[in-house]
Amino acid sequence: MGRSDGELTKKHIMPYASEDRLSLAVNTSTSGDNELIAAPGSGSFLAIDFLVLHPNGGSQTLIVKSGSTERFRLILDDNQPFTFENTIHDPKGIITCADNAAFNLNLSAATQVTGYAKYRIVGK
Numbered sequence: 001m002g003r004s005d006g007e008l009t010k011k012h013i014m015p016y017a018s019e020d021r022l023s024l025a026v027n028t029s030t031s032g033d034n035e036l037i038a039a040p041g042s043g044s045f046l047a048i049d050f051l052v053l054h055p056n057g058g059s060q061t062l063i064v065k066s067g068s069t070e071r072f073r074l075i076l077d078d079n080q081p082f083t084f085e086n087t088i089h090d091p092k093g094i095i096t097c098a099d100n101a102a103f104n105l106n107l108s109a110a111t112q113v114t115g116y117a118k119y120r121i122v123g124k
Contacts, residue, residue: 047093067101
């Protein structure tokens with residue numbers, strides 16, 4: 001027998017729904033590595049669920065990192081936004097930082113990058 005809609009709960013749809021979602025406004029213009037979210041401490045990791053990045057003032061190569069490890073890179077034109085969302089509700093997020101690793105964004109040029117992120121600290 002199937003479940004009725006009333007029997008489905010957040011636990012069935014989003015097993016990590018009890019973890020707090022934290023917000024981050026991105027606003028940086030320093031070339032090189034920029035720590036966006038500090039390392040959460042031993043035994044915990046960062047799960048990024050939503051990320052919007054928007055370069056202003058010129059094209060940019062953006063490198064998204066877990067600590068010093070590259071996760072992926074983007075080559076964006078001036079004012080070309082990038083959006084990445086955890087639409088499948090992966091418990092580890094769309095970007096998973098290693099245990100006790102910071103979430104870093106490397107800019108290829110000293111031009112402004114703004115954006116927004118939603119993340120969780122998993123393991124605390």
